[in-house]
Amino acid sequence: MTVYPIVIAQQNFTHQDSLHYPFEERGLQFGDGIYEVIRIYKGNYYLLKEHMDRLFCSAEAIKIDLNITKEELTRLLLKLLEKNKMTTDGKVYLQATRGSAPRDHVFPVDTPANLYAYVQDLPRPSEKLKNGICTITTPDVRWENCYIKSLNLLPNVLAKQEAKENNCYEAILHRGELVTECSSSNIYIVKNGEIYTHPTTNRILHGCVRMRIEKFANDLSIPFHEQAFYKEAIFQADEVFLSSSTSEVMPVVRVNNQHIQDGKPGAITRKLQKAYELDAAITENNITQA
Known part of the structure; x- marks a missing residue:
């Protein structure tokens, strides 16, 4: 299937066939980020609210400001399924990092989080x-x-x-x-x-x-x-x-x-x-x- 990621960066929402971040990205260099894998059955999310709650709990635990509400992110994830015309069993991978900034162990200042998600087919085992x-x-x-x-x-x-x-x-x-x-x-x-x-x-x-x-x-x-x-x-x-x-x-x-x-x-x-x-x-x- 064609996969259209959603990318939420600097408060913009875009669909892209590929993702491009600066080479100094904290998820790549420090593992400074969080993620969720959300199950889809017949084109519908399963336990979406629970995954959103856990994502925001993880973000709070490592002090990442996602700069988006649960409701806004949920809306985007639903739009992702719509964009991909998802009607089968699958999964969404959702990731958030502290953003792109010059490499330094200390948190960068005024750096927006990087968020992206993509959908994949995944039959039941x-x-x-x-x-x-x-x-x-x-x-x-x-x-x-x-x-x-x-x-x-x-x-x-x-x-x-x-x-x-x-x-x-x-x-x-x-x-x-x-x-x-x-x-x-x-x-x-x-x-x-x-x-x-x-x-x-x-x-x-x-x-x-x-x-x-x-x-x-x-x-x-x-x-x-x-x-x-x-x-x-x-x-x-x-x-x-x-x-x-x-x-x-x-x-x-x-x-x-x-x-x-x-x-x-x-x-x-x-x-x-x-x-x-x-x-x-x-x-x-x-x-x-x-």
């Missing part, structure tokens, strides 16, 4: 949702403020690459023996019919889908505990699953080459997948019927 995925575990060597969705993703990239080199989908991160999250998703275990996941502290990203899963669990009368667990608990769990905007509610059936129970997605994971599909208004339900 149907086979993985149906059959489950395998993961590895690896130490969490990230910084202390993982709740900020910043551009500083090198530890995440290295963890994800390690997973790929082991023919796995994801890497489960742990500090000492305590599990935090994955390289690009939140992680959960199910034990005796109850869900456990790391509390919403600065150690993890406060996932938009994660918040929805808590709601689904409450609606389904499934106990949901924000309680950290140790790596050993993964292998004793009845079910393991992860979540993100692109992975949805993803069953984990093998960790470090060891099967979780019988190596098949569990009943609670299936219920949450169904709740997700209904909430996102995904009509063709060919995942959870298997």
Whole structure:
């Protein structure tokens, strides 16, 4: 598909086929920026408000003045879908940096933020949702403020690459023996019919889908505990699953080459997948019927 980014710089709005910033751009030189990935189903955003809230929370945390309101940015993102005639499943990548200025660790003065977003087709990972995925575990060597969705993703990239080199989908991160999250998703275990996941502290990203899963669990009368667990608990769990905007509610059936129970997605994971599909208004339900 043709991709038309939106660029918001110095209070102007333009559509461009390519982006051009000065070589001294703080996102490039310092990773001095934030981002969001927003899911699209059948041409409609899913959890757009939650993503906008998190973007502005991240901006406040690292003291970036976006110089735009949530309402204005939301309007532009809706216009982006219209411009691209988006009617399929996809995603939007949205990024904001502190702007373009001579390289200096100190914040530049009177420098507008650079914002851009673009849309891409992204089919649902149907086979993985149906059959489950395998993961590895690896130490969490990230910084202390993982709740900020910043551009500083090198530890995440290295963890994800390690997973790929082991023919796995994801890497489960742990500090000492305590599990935090994955390289690009939140992680959960199910034990005796109850869900456990790391509390919403600065150690993890406060996932938009994660918040929805808590709601689904409450609606389904499934106990949901924000309680950290140790790596050993993964292998004793009845079910393991992860979540993100692109992975949805993803069953984990093998960790470090060891099967979780019988190596098949569990009943609670299936219920949450169904709740997700209904909430996102995904009509063709060919995942959870298997």
